[in-house]
Amino acid sequence: MLKLSQKKDLVARLATQLSEAQITILIDYKGLDVQTITRLRYELRQAGASMEVVKNTLLNLASQNTDAALMTDFYKGPTAVVTSATDPVAPSKILVDFAKDNEKLEIKAAAFGGKCLEPEEIKALAKMPSKEELLGKLVYTLNAVPTSFVNVLAGVPRGLLNVLNGLKDQKDAA
16 A cells, blocks of 8 residues: 555656656556566557556546546546557557457547547557658658659750750761
């Protein structure tokens, strides 16, 4: 049992974590064994996210003045909080994929961009490309534009050179 000072520290730390998070996802982990939860935490940590099991009363206190306050209706039963301050898609993908393999894991809701997302919306978010994929596509697009422009500009002198060579060939033949 935590002392009052420890609870205050936990609430303050969790409030900071929730305010910095781009996405906050609530999950019900009831029925999962320790080894499975440890594997889930490891996968989330690799993606830059964190998972913490918190009492609902402490979560309610910590979530005030954050996007997570939108999910107070879901603070029931065993609750784990998954937060990511860097990439909102990666933890969504991990949790949706993990829930496919482990039916006992239930995604309750998420707070993202000032909106409360239902489980179906979280699944739709998980289908989006990751941050790395989007950055790769952006670099490809940025690289393709100047390359195409250079090819167009080089085509004009190349065409003129071909016409001049054709004229030269005609004069040599005559």
